[in-house]
Amino acid sequence: MAVNITAEEKAKQLDKILDQSIKKTYMTSQHGSNSDIQSLTIETMKPNFMMRNNCFIRKGVPESHRRVADSFMIIKKVFGHPVVQSKISDEEKALLVKYDFNPLELSTTKQIEDELVFLKRWSYSRNRELQDAADEIIQIRAKELKYLIATRYVNTNKNYNGYQVLEKYLEEISKYFRQG
Secondary structure, X not given: OOOOOOHHHHHHHHHHHXXXXXXXXXXXXXXXXXXXXXXXXXXXXXXXXXXXXXXXHHOOOOHHHHHHHHHHHHHHHHHOOOOOOOOOOHHHHHHHHHOOOOOHXXXXXXXXXXXXXXXXXXXOOOOHHHHHHHHHHHHHHHHHHHHHHHOOOOOOOOOOOHHHHHHHHHHXXXXXXXXX
């Protein structure tokens, strides 16, 4: 029995193959390999995974994350700490609540690691709303981190140290931060 494929079905198949090929080529050209953070499942990540594995921090980082990190690092390098003490607005808090994210000062290491994985995935999503939300959330997180540093936030509960993971992530992906 021969299977009859309509021209429309064939076009959809070709589009799917082309999309996969383009994405694979893009990921290879951007990151030098086909493996990236998107292929990791959240369940396989252990606590403090991001802190110990810098190679996975740098893989698959969206350009919007790099811009936020560069801005954060320039301010940190020039002034030593963020000079603007701006709190997040109610609209920004509502966006975090919409996606079930805690405020940065009440976030654990594991929560922030999971958030970063989600934000990276969302940035490469085909859904424009998720892309925009990911870009906005990373900016909100950077703003929260600037506020915590500027106010010299002291953590009294050792469980809520997600801000340290976020700061490390921004330092690692920024082109202005080089250890040595």
